[in-house]
Amino acid sequence: MQIKFTIIILAVGVSFYANAVTTPQIDLETLEVPNFASQTIQEYAESQILLEFGENQWKSFDNIIRHESGWKHTAKNPNSSAIGLCQTMYSLHKKTLVDDFINNPTAQIDWCIDYAKERYGDPNSAWKFWKLNKWW
Numbered sequence: 001m002q003i004k005f006t007i008i009i010l011a012v013g014v015s016f017y018a019n020a021v022t023t024p025q026i027d028l029e030t031l032e033v034p035n036f037a038s039q040t041i042q043e044y045a046e047s048q049i050l051l052e053f054g055e056n057q058w059k060s061f062d063n064i065i066r067h068e069s070g071w072k073h074t075a076k077n078p079n080s081s082a083i084g085l086c087q088t089m090y091s092l093h094k095k096t097l098v099d100d101f102i103n104n105p106t107a108q109i110d111w112c113i114d115y116a117k118e119r120y121g122d123p124n125s126a127w128k129f130w131k132l133n134k135w136w
Contacts (some may be wrong), residue, residue: 041105060127073105086112
């Protein structure tokens with residue numbers, strides 16, 4: 001008799017424990033998950049400038065892009081072959097551009113950063129030149 005009673009208590013205890021410790025139900029339709037891939041092109045550019053040049057270069061790079069294209073990666077100059085965020089002269093640089101350059105703002109930013117570094121040394125120097133000449 002004592003064995004049956006112990007089994008019943010054990011069974012009732014397991015049942016109680018299973019009902020008391022439940023996994024929370026998650027409504028997948030309303031669950032909000034952060035999208036880390038939704039970084040804007042400005043955020044991408046700023047992070048790359050910070051990595052390449054440090055903190056004090058971002059404003060100059062931002063000024064150049066704002067003046068050249070207004071941060072529109074599809075910008076085209078009607079008077080030349082200049083395209084994209086930093087108005088890359090396509091006719092002069094097409095051999096150095098990736099295949100999807102025209103439609104890829106990330107590739108444009110990478111190219112613009114390399115251009116600023118190779119031609120001017122850094123974005124501050126590039127912006128200084130831009131202010132004097134209204135082009136870079």
